[in-house]
Amino acid sequence: MRLLDVQNLTVSFTQHEGVVQAVRGMTLHVDEGESLGIVGESGAGKSVTCMAALRLLREPPARIRADRLTLGGTDVLKARGADLARLRGRVAAMIFQDPMTAFDPSFTIGRQIGETIRAHRPAAKAAIRAEGQALLSRVEIQNPAAILDSYPHQLSGGMLQRAMIAMALSCRPQILFADEPTTALDVTIQAQILQLIKEVQVEFGMGLVMVTHDLGVVAETVDRVLVMYGGRAMEQGPVQDIFDAPAHPYTKALLASIPGRTSGRQRLTEIKGASPNPVNPPTGCPFHPRCALADPHCAAEMPPFRTIGQGRDAACWRLQ
């Protein structure tokens, strides 16, 4: 079953500088039990894509359009009230980059996890507390009873991220969105959290959308990768294929720019220039101003996102 099915998604924001075109025609899907990595640089539109899928953007200023946008079979754009509440929590849950601001500082962890459980599955106080404790144990928090009674400021970033994962799991969602879940964490803690997310994904049989700018995180965690740039999908395919044989010039350049691949001091392969301005994006392919292969066609017309091989799609005129 398609857990997440997005076709031709457009998200824009009206601001005083003009209309920010954050997502410009994205098509993606996630099947049951599958993990998809959405990788891209800041401003590529990866977070906005996820926020739009959960309708977490305030409308206006956001304006969401799509030919199709379903979560667990439900039309997200038509959902209202109770349907929307069920989508957020029971169908899909999300964890964020900064767990410190994702929790309310004035309530205990236990109260906030309990609130989530109560909203979807009303139960007695003691049962909710026991459930919260079990969830915290599952995310490998030592001493879960004491943590339930702690306030967010008393916990480290890694502990809070574990608590946030516990909260996301509390309603047994079918799909988990993880938006840069380890970017704010130290490298040793990052490795632990990524391993935990992979474990619970399998254990709870969830679909996973891992949003990251870090190709290492992608290499560690997901089955399939979608590379975004300038609000558009550049390339999509099985993770091993993308790392072994990237097709799109942007994916190639991104992989080549990773430091530390070989031993010894070295110059890195850089991508000249900077990411496009979302208020006034270039015509045609958004990557063409930085692309070594670009020709006038690339500047004139956006290439379609089309199949280039087994389970692989790319948007590039030069891939003929």
Added chain:
Amino acid sequence: MTAPTPIPALELRHISKTYPLKLGGGLFPRFGELHAVRDVSLILPQNKILGLVGESGSGKSTTGLLALRLIEPSSGAILVGGTDITALDHAALKPYRRKLQVVFQDSYSALDPMMTLAQIVAEPLHIHGLGTAREQTELALDWLIRVGLDRSYGSRYPHELSGGQRQRVAIARALILRPTVLVADEPTSALDVSVKAQIINLLQDLQAEMGLSILFISHDLSVVRSLTDTVAVMFNGRIVEQAATEAIFTDARHGYTRALLDAIPALNPRDRRKRAFLSRDQIEAGTPRLSAHDLNMPPSEVARLVPVAPNHFVEAVVAA
């Protein structure tokens, strides 16, 4: 460790920094001590890049600030080009400030929003009374070109730039005085992947052209591998291992260094693995134990960092 024959660009000798720590409240609180940096000795040779790595709270940024005398050490000595600057007063220190410059992680808060880029880059010349106003501006504009911008940027303001461009300006401002030592504290951590490579290459080029010595502080081991000649690993305010960069990556001896390396995400999905994580206590317990007899020295003379290979030092618990 004995100093190499040419005078090091920067040397820290047994530097410590403790902060008073309030224990308990009330009218008469007791005070303890927080050891941010403990007995750190470092040698930054001329024309080399030394990587200082560790996680948040390890004391690496504090060490950088101590080296710059932006904070005062509790004990120990700082030598710049062989001269002890630890006790110099403000006026006597000023010529050494010219030799020691710094680039911080967050270029947005490091640049005055009310000044043009030409003013920002020229300001160090103004402070040190070098040249006429016209000469200062000319040199600043030359430096904007040198860091990959152009003269037209001179009249712009920081908010008009991208993160990578602002970091270029911060580098120009730091290097316009032709310092001998640059302390770069996580200069690429806030940047996107493709821009990170640009800034690392820029630092490499300028280092080679100017014969600069760089203390490169970073939590990103991949960047450190591509950029540095030697690495010092910090943990709990101490240096636990120090060696040539490749020796750290291929022949790490300390438990913490190994844990840090093990946590780096795979650069290819093929290299995914399940990791066994160590607690801090386990890492401490995994510290190599050497006897004074092994080292062939009397217990009183054993240094905390013991040589395990040529130019490779590891913190060891020395049993009598």
